[in-house]
Amino acid sequence: MIIAKGAEAVIRLENGIVIKERIRKNYRIEELDYKLRKSRTSIEAKVMKLCRENGILCPNVIDYNDFEIRMEYIDGKKLSDSFSLDLMKELGKTVAKMHNINIIHGDLTTSNVMIKDNKLYIIDFGLAKISKKIEDKATDIFTLKEALKANHTELWEKAFNIFISEYKNVSIEKDKILERYYDIEKRRRYYENSNY
Amino acid sequence: MIVLGIESTAHTFGVGIVKDGKIIANERDTYKPKEGIIPREAMEHHYDVAPSIIQRALEKANVKLSDIDLYAYSQGPGIPSCLRVGYEISRYLSNKSKKKLIGVNHSIAHLEIARYFTGFDDPVMLYVSGGNTQIIVYKEGKYRVFGETQDIGVGNLIDRVGRALNIPFPAGPKIEELAKKGSKYIEIPYVIKGMDVSFSGIETHIKKLIGKESAENIAYSLQETVFSMLIEAAERAMAYCNKDSLVITGGVAANKRLNEMGKIMCEERNAKFKEIPLEYAGDNGAMIAYTGYLMKDYEQIDLKPIRNYRTDAVEIKYRKW
CATH class of the missing domain: 3.30.200.20 (Phosphorylase Kinase; domain 1)
Structure with a gap:
């Protein structure tokens, strides 16, 4: 099937x-x-x-x-279908743990996270790679932010802030990664709050 | 209602006229620099051609300037000095005749004109030009960017590779011609990050191949790699947002191979695909006039150009859902 x-x-x-x-x-x-x-x-x-x-x-x-x-087979629900702010904390921890061992997911979205028995399972590693590069880790965070923004138009900012604060608690390279994350934001052609 | 729209965000100065939502004129002239765009030269070009292009559009449409009910201009994103031309001319015309002026987001205009020609209600749009590479989907009252380039636009990449191969600007047509004669695929970085793409690494990589590989094989490998990345990103957006049609627009949409790939991808997932007429894929005034018509009831406070005008900054009030 x-x-x-x-x-x-x-x-x-x-x-x-x-x-x-x-x-x-x-x-x-x-x-x-x-x-x-x-x-x-x-x-x-x-x-x-x-x-x-x-x-x-x-x-x-x-x-x-x-x-x-x-x-x-993970018999659970997608995070995108049963979205809650509480789970963003857990996601922040999980992604930081992945980055700590140089795993880049490559396509972090709330539909690539499953919930089963109140635990988060990361799925679809189709664009994943193993990389030590700060750029790749920061891009992972950026991809997630864009997906949150596009799909959870009301709650995305809160959700992302919760994610980041827990990510910071667990990540061993948080300063470098977050600094690069802000660079990526600015590099894009039309970033927010950039007026004529 | 007759709307006159002015496009001047980059190389093209275009004037379109729309009557009750139907296009009745689309005239333009394009600045062609030897190398990259020089903003001051582009601006001078636009000021030089503006009177005759406006005149030509009015003649084609068989209307007089006094018949125009509404003016629209391309407010951004774009090159500031170029945007300025469209802004000043349209502001002058609208002030003089005491008619309303609407500022139109250039990317949204590309999407609306694509919907006009394809009849697709809710497509995923792959917008590919010199400066822009975006995947745009309508969601909850706004056109939202689901994927885009993290560095340069795909057209820009093609022009830069073209320049390194001594191909005059714009390099797209010549690269396409060369690619048809290429047969050997040379591995090039394939960089897709979620629904985003990145091209700057490809530029560096390709420049190292020049002299070692034939221009035909370089062009072929470049096209196959970057277009596959774009179509893959577009397909991801379609799967992710559950949309069943695709349009490709922007100057790079003139490329036959890119359209062919889009068509095959859509066929394989039972989705719809239609090409839009070439004249309306590149920058044009008709798309600005048409979108101005859709936005005729908008009350805008600040009409000044916005260099980094984001697609999702505009609330879409004229769509029914």
Whole structure:
């Protein structure tokens, strides 16, 4: 049974196991498409294993091949569907823990976070990577902020502030990362509060 | 109601006339620098051509200046000295005739004219030009930017690579022609971050390839990489926001390969895709006049140009949902 169809993958649930398959994108030339799908699948599986080994909750990877990952099914709700400010604190802690071990999620949004038994599970590591770069960690935070802003138009600012204050408590490089985060804001062509 | 709209945010000085929501004239002239844009030269170009372009638009539309009921101008984002031209001319015309002046957000105008031509109600818009690269979606009363470039616009990247290959500005058409003859894919950084893209690393990487690889293969690899990134980001926005149509607009929308990729992506996810006429993909006055018409009831206090005018700064009151 297909349970989700994202931009790059089809996610099926079979016998209680989730199978994420990266499908061929015909708009891309085959060479580029093959390379992207293969490397993203392998990085995704490795990053998820690394998360589990370090006490960061995400689905348990059973096995994987070139374009497919088989993983544990998380029977919960998406954070975007049952959004609450309290959970943003937990998310701040989780993302800081990921960054502390150089895991970059690459696509942090409230629909890539699941809630099960009041615990947060990070899902969809499709754009994840392992990187020590301050820029990459700051970009992760920036991506989350943009997603909050776009999807939770009323509460985003509060939610983001709660996220940041807990992130600061846990992150080991908080000053550098947050400083860079503000740089990224300014680098964009039309940032807020910039008047003529 | 007859609306005259003026576009002057960057290279193009354009005048469009819209009658009761239908386009009846769209005239323009584009400043073509040898290299990058020189703001003062662009401004002088716009002042030079303004009278004749306005005259031509009026003749095409078969109306007189005294028939105009409303003026609109492109308020930003754009280059300050260029924005100034549209502002001063439209303010003068509206003051003289005691008609209302509307300030239009340039990016929103691109989106509205795309909706006008495609008939799509609620598309995801990929807006790609020299200075702009944005993925825009309508949500809760505003056009919101879901993804954008974290550094330079895609058109700007193509022009910079073009300059390094001795291709005159604008480099897009020549790069497209060269790319058709390319066959070897050279690996180039593929940088997508959520729904954002980044091009500056690609520029550095490509400049190192010049001399080692043929211009054809460089152009081919550049196009395949950056357009794949853009279409992937657009598809992510469609999946994320649950939208079933795509429009591509801005100067780079003239590229056939980019449109082909958009079409294939949409077909594969059962979504709709339509190209918009080339004349209305690049900067033009008609989109400003048309959006001015949609905004005719707006009461705006500050009409001065806004260099960094964000798409989500405008409340969209004319849409029904």
